[in-house]
Amino acid sequence: MKPTLLIGLGNPLMGDDGVGCAVAERLAHDPRLPDSAEVICGGSDLLRYAAQMEGRSRVLVLDAIQDGAEPGGIFVFADGQPGLDDHQDHAHHLSAVQAIRLLEAIAPIRCTLVGIAISSAAMADRLSPAVEARMPAIVDRVLEEVERWLV
Amino acid sequence: MKTVVIEHLARVEGHGGITVELDGDSVAGVRFDVFEGARLLEPLVRGKRFDEVAPTLSRICAICSVAHSLTSLKATENAFGVQVTPQTELLRELLYLGESIESHALHLFFLAAPDYLNYPSAIALAADNPDAVRLGLRLKKLGNSIQEIIGGRAIHPVNAVVGGFGRAPAVDRLIELRHALEEGLKDSDGGIDLMAALPPADFCRCETVYTALRSPGLDSYYAGDEVVVASNGDRTVVRAADYRTLTNEKPMPHSHAKHSTFGGKPFMVGSLARLTVNPQRLAGRMAAAMERLQLRLPAVNPMDNNKAQAVELIGDIARALEITGQFLRDGVRDEPPVTVQPRAASGTGITEAPRGLLIHSYTYDAGGRITAADVITPTALNAASMELHFRRTAEQCPERTDTAIAKRLEMVARAYDPCISCSVHVVHRR
Numbered sequence: 001m002k003p004t005l006l007i008g009l010g011n012p013l014m015g016d017d018g019v020g021c022a023v024a025e026r027l028a029h030d031p032r033l034p035d036s037a038e039v040i041c042g043g044s045d046l047l048r049y050a051a052q053m054e055g056r057s058r059v060l061v062l063d064a065i066q067d068g069a070e071p072g073g074i075f076v077f078a079d080g081q082p083g084l085d086d087h088q089d090h091a092h093h094l095s096a097v098q099a100i101r102l103l104e105a106i107a108p109i110r111c112t113l114v115g116i117a118i119s120s121a122a123m124a125d126r127l128s129p130a131v132e133a134r135m136p137a138i139v140d141r142v143l144e145e146v147e148r149w150l151v
Numbered sequence: 152m153k154t155v156v157i158e159h160l161a162r163v164e165g166h167g168g169i170t171v172e173l174d175g176d177s178v179a180g181v182r183f184d185v186f187e188g189a190r191l192l193e194p195l196v197r198g199k200r201f202d203e204v205a206p207t208l209s210r211i212c213a214i215c216s217v218a219h220s221l222t223s224l225k226a227t228e229n230a231f232g233v234q235v236t237p238q239t240e241l242l243r244e245l246l247y248l249g250e251s252i253e254s255h256a257l258h259l260f261f262l263a264a265p266d267y268l269n270y271p272s273a274i275a276l277a278a279d280n281p282d283a284v285r286l287g288l289r290l291k292k293l294g295n296s297i298q299e300i301i302g303g304r305a306i307h308p309v310n311a312v313v314g315g316f317g318r319a320p321a322v323d324r325l326i327e328l329r330h331a332l333e334e335g336l337k338d339s340d341g342g343i344d345l346m347a348a349l350p351p352a353d354f355c356r357c358e359t360v361y362t363a364l365r366s367p368g369l370d371s372y373y374a375g376d377e378v379v380v381a382s383n384g385d386r387t388v389v390r391a392a393d394y395r396t397l398t399n400e401k402p403m404p405h406s407h408a409k410h411s412t413f414g415g416k417p418f419m420v421g422s423l424a425r426l427t428v429n430p431q432r433l434a435g436r437m438a439a440a441m442e443r444l445q446l447r448l449p450a451v452n453p454m455d456n457n458k459a460q461a462v463e464l465i466g467d468i469a470r471a472l473e474i475t476g477q478f479l480r481d482g483v484r485d486e487p488p489v490t491v492q493p494r495a496a497s498g499t500g501i502t503e504a505p506r507g508l509l510i511h512s513y514t515y516d517a518g519g520r521i522t523a524a525d526v527i528t529p530t531a532l533n534a535a536s537m538e539l540h541f542r543r544t545a546e547q548c549p550e551r552t553d554t555a556i557a558k559r560l561e562m563v564a565r566a567y568d569p570c571i572s573c574s575v576h577v578v579h580r581r
Binding site: 011012013042043044045047048050051094098101102105106123124125 | 192195207210211212213214216253257261272273274277278281284285288291292295
């Protein structure tokens with residue numbers, strides 16, 4: 001088992017909501033990805049990957065964040081994810097923040113949430129031009145974060 | 152006149168909300184605001200080849216990806232007159248069971264149980280009762296394992312293809328699955344214990360019309376092309392191709408979802424409807440679980456949908472074990488998918504998603520490219536029934552405070568296990 005796991009979350013049919021998945025897909029094919037890191041392109045239900053998360057030294061969860069910041073910006077929240085809303089607002093799955101807090105409460109899992117800023121999520125099968133244009137920079141920034149946790 | 156408003160219905164995706172207008176003790180008006188994204192999907196598939204449609208539409212929802220994928224395949228195969236093999240039908244049934252097990256475990260343990268026990272979320276429940284949360288996670292993982300072993304990966308199954316199945320599961324994986332299912336049966340007994348210990352939630356008594364796919368055998372979710380509407384002892388059969396007579400949709404000014412009624416009456420879809428329409432399933436472990444949970448059919452309390460999910464959970468694991476045993480006994484052949492000859496035609500597929508009847512209906516041109524698509528989700532079908540049950544809940548709440556009425560309304564809404572939009576889930580700062 002590789003010590004670092006990256007999980008990209010998002011719904012690729014909801015435009016920029018799928019940015020976490022899109023970044024994970026690009027990382028999976030990026031030669032710069034360290035050998036010690038594994039990538040999963042997930043949907044929108046992080047709990048599905050609970051079993052794969054156990055036993056890793058660090059799990060990085062990539063997800064869209066909507067808080068008014070410029071699209072493509074990166075925000076990193078480690079260990080407890082202070083400042084993030086864990087309000088239960090889903091019908092049949094938990095949000096990334098809820099799922100991380102739940103798993104950290106019952107298992108020795110250490111997560112870092114990497115939020116990628118988006119301005120809206122609407123039905124579309126591709127990213128918005130604004131976020132697409134930032135993708136190379138987003139991938140670079142996420143790789144820096146991966147390297148940081150490898151040290 | 153006063154108004155109880157739940158603007159952002161907790162635990163409901165999208166922006167669903169409930170508004171109840173009270174005139175003294177009587178209810179003057181009820182609105183359930185649904186923003187139903189699934190209806191807007193047609194532009195995403197128009198022009199796609201027949202073999203690209205299911206992989207695209209399986210992405211509508213991470214929890215229901217198997218449901219959308221298999222319903223899409225049924226619609227396409229019906230359009231082109233394709234008959235799949237019995238082995239493919241059994242593999243698809245097993246795949247669907249995996250999704251239902253996962254979805255029911257998630258809903259019962261992480262969304263419904265905290266409600267009944269007065270916890271604000273599953274995170275708070277985990278602090279006091281981590282074993283219940285671990286039990287739920289194990290059952291959820293079991294559902295995931297089935298989907299991975301049979302579907303080829305954890306979400307958005309790659310093995311479900313038009314005309315058949317991509318790759319047959321390996322024997323060693325089936326042995327692994329049989330062991331996991333045997334353990335899962337013990338866990339599901341624990342799930343029934345948990346449900347039986349929850350406080351009663353008799354919030355709403357209301358005669359209800361139930362609508363579900365008529366199961367031709369033991370298959371609860373995938374097989375069948377006829378829908379039964381069960382109303383006060385009467386059973387009306389509607390063929391898949393005639394689904395529009397069932398949905399009979401009426402646009403509502405307050406909602407993006409059109410309201411569906413049958414014979415002028417709202418109807419409920421989901422676990423409770425499946426058990427009501429298919430009583431032949433209620434034997435063995437399912438019958439014992441019903442007795443333990445004191446679930447009587449036809450139910451008059453929509454909260455019983457939670458009990459029905461628990462009964463299905465145990466029945467689904469038992470059925471998955473039976474199918475896995477059959478594959479291990481008889482073997483699984485590598486069968487190439489049936490050759491598909493596209494033609495200009497329309498086809499409709501109906502299945503039972505974990506939260507109820509799911510309809511996909513497509514029109515193809517002669518080259519096998521889609522020209523029109525209609526996707527009708529269980530939550531859209533349930534919208535009128537939910538409003539009826541909200542009205543009765545508000546009328547029957549003995550404590551006439553906004554807080555008491557709102558709490559009951561939220562719990563009734565969640566008992567439907569609704570998915571209001573599929574499925575934006577971004578993180579928000581406090």
